[in-house]
Amino acid sequence: MMFFYKACLISALSLRIISSAAPAELSTKNMNKELDTGLTVCSGTLHPATGCVNFFFNGESCVNFTGGLAFLYKQVSSASVGPNIICTFYKSLGCNPSGSDSDMAVLSSGEYGFSSVPGLNGTIDFDNMASSYSCSAF
Numbered sequence: 164m165m166f167f168y169k170a171c172l173i174s175a176l177s178l179r180i181i182s183s184a185a186p187a188e189l190s191t192k193n194m195n196k197e198l199d200t201g202l203t204v205c206s207g208t209l210h211p212a213t214g215c216v217n218f219f220f221n222g223e224s225c226v227n228f229t230g231g232l233a234f235l236y237k238q239v240s241s242a243s244v245g246p247n248i249i250c251t252f253y254k255s256l257g258c259n260p261s262g263s264d265s266d267m268a269v270l271s272s273g274e275y276g277f278s279s280v281p282g283l284n285g286t287i288d289f290d291n292m293a294s295s296y297s298c299s300a301f
């Protein structure tokens with residue numbers, strides 16, 4: 164009986180140690196929340212962040228890289244896509260798929276250098292090609 168109690172105490176203790184490791188990891192994650200929750204698009208690199216804009220997913224509408232985002236027009240070199248969304252980048256404005264398989268990059272959650280991204284039919288070089296994007300939740 165005493166042994167059983169001790170074993171329980173030990174396992175409860177090690178459980179605490181394990182769970183106390185989690186908050187530290189969580190707070191690091193919180194610092195990167197902008198990267199984790201939505202979409203980050205950069206004209207340069209993600210690490211270090213160079214010419215990056217954070218977008219927060221708010222529906223499925225098309226975003227053109229014009230106006231205040233003109234610096235990204237055919238300049239996107241990297242992106243980070245948050246969890247539970249998929250973002251499609253288009254060569255043309257208005258999120259128009261213009262026929263060719265290499266006219267769009269379809270990115271699920273993760274970080275990407277645009278010289279090698281998933282297209283409709285295998286990996287494509289999409290560096291400095293994107294003009295617009297749209298994301299959807301799944």
Ligand SMILES: *[C@@H]1O[C@H](CO)[C@@H](O)[C@H](O)[C@H]1NC(C)=O
Binds near residue numbers: 225226258
């Ligand atoms: C994006 O640009 C295209 C082409 O100029 C235009 O038809 C479309 O309305 C624009 N979309 C938005 C959301 O501004």
Ligand SMILES: *[C@@H]1O[C@H](CO)[C@@H](O)[C@H](O)[C@H]1NC(C)=O
Binds near residue numbers: 264284285
């Ligand atoms: C997809 O890529 C493969 C290999 O490069 C090619 O043989 C095939 O024709 C392509 N399909 C389309 C629809 O372009």
